[in-house]
Amino acid sequence: QLQLQESGPGLVKPSETLSLTCTVSGGSISSSTYYWGWIRQPPGKGLEWIGSSYYSGSTYYNPSLKSRVTISVDTSKNQFSLKLSSVTAADTAVYYCASLKGGSSPYYFDYWGQGTLITVSS
Amino acid sequence: DIQMTQSPSTLSASVGDRVTITCRASQSISSWLAWYQQKPGKAPKLLIYKASSLESGVPSRFSGSGSGTEFTLTISSLQPDDFATYYCQQYNTYLTFGGGTKVEIK
Numbered sequence: 001q002l003q004l005q006e007s008g009p010g011l012v013k014p015s016e017t018l019s020l021t022c023t024v025s026g027g028s029i030s031s032s033t034y035y036w037g038w039i040r041q042p043p044g045k046g047l048e049w050i051g052s053s054y055y056s057g058s059t060y061y062n063p064s065l066k067s068r069v070t071i072s073v074d075t076s077k078n079q080f081s082l083k084l085s086s087v088t089a090a091d092t093a094v095y096y097c098a099s100l101k102g103g104s105s106p107y108y109f110d111y112w113g114q115g116t117l118i119t120v121s122s
Numbered sequence: 123d124i125q126m127t128q129s130p131s132t133l134s135a136s137v138g139d140r141v142t143i144t145c146r147a148s149q150s151i152s153s154w155l156a157w158y159q160q161k162p163g164k165a166p167k168l169l170i171y172k173a174s175s176l177e178s179g180v181p182s183r184f185s186g187s188g189s190g191t192e193f194t195l196t197i198s199s200l201q202p203d204d205f206a207t208y209y210c211q212q213y214n215t216y217l218t219f220g221g222g223t224k225v226e227i228k
Contacts, residue, residue: 037217047158047166047209049217060216063123096165107213108156110177112165 002026002034004097004113012091012120018084022097022113029078030055035106036073036080040093041115048093052106053080060106087120094118124148124212128220134228141197143223145210150190154214157186157195160222161206169208170195200225 008020022036029036037052051061053071061069070083084091094117098109125148135141145155153173158166168177170186173193183198197204205227210220 046222047160047211047219049211049219052217062216098165101171105213106217107154108168108171108211109158109166110168112167115165 002111006116035100035102042093126220143195145193151214
């Protein structure tokens with residue numbers, strides 16, 4: 001059974017870049033079965049998909065965030081990461097990493113990290 | 123972009139009730155739909171994928187149906203552990219979540 005754990009600073013200043021890492025255990029990030037993704041949830045609101053990546057480097061981004069998002073996979077560390085640039089207060093949210101089942105593209109999320117609250121404030 | 127609309131946004135029910143939540147897509151998504159349950163302070167949990175396939179370990183009182191643009195999640199007999207917020211998610215084109223349905227105690 002996969003386990004995922006987010007890590008990164010909990011406070012980011014406006015206009016800076018948010019950086020998070022997700023460490024995967026219980027399985028290989030190079031598995032052909034899985035995609036790897038990020039989701040966020042502003043306080044008291046719903047879920048928003050940020051983007052997903054395959055171990056090979058193929059990426060899929062939410063069109064509304066695409067210009068600011070980079071997701072990458074480090075197979076040597078069994079980790080994947082998220083970078084979100086030019087953040088504002090609207091990016092304050094709980095950020096989750098998750099594994100996705102997929103085929104030619106990512107499908108649905110089956111294993112999730114516990115989530116980490118990121119606050120954007122000066 | 124495909125928009126997902128859930129109804130109702132809040133549902134009040136009692137233990138033992140049959141509960142139905144609806145999710146509508148702005149265009150056809152075939153059966154490419156998943157359902158999740160989320161409790162406060164916790165990550166979502168996968169319940170249903172491909173519209174009607176039950177994830178391993180999920181109680182059989184949960185069921186999903188539908189195709190095209192209209193889908194339903196049904197809880198046949200609501201249990202105390204089922205009070206939570208439920209989300210649908212399409213994966214026909216990119217990934218989009220519905221706005222959520224909170225199931226609360228009546």
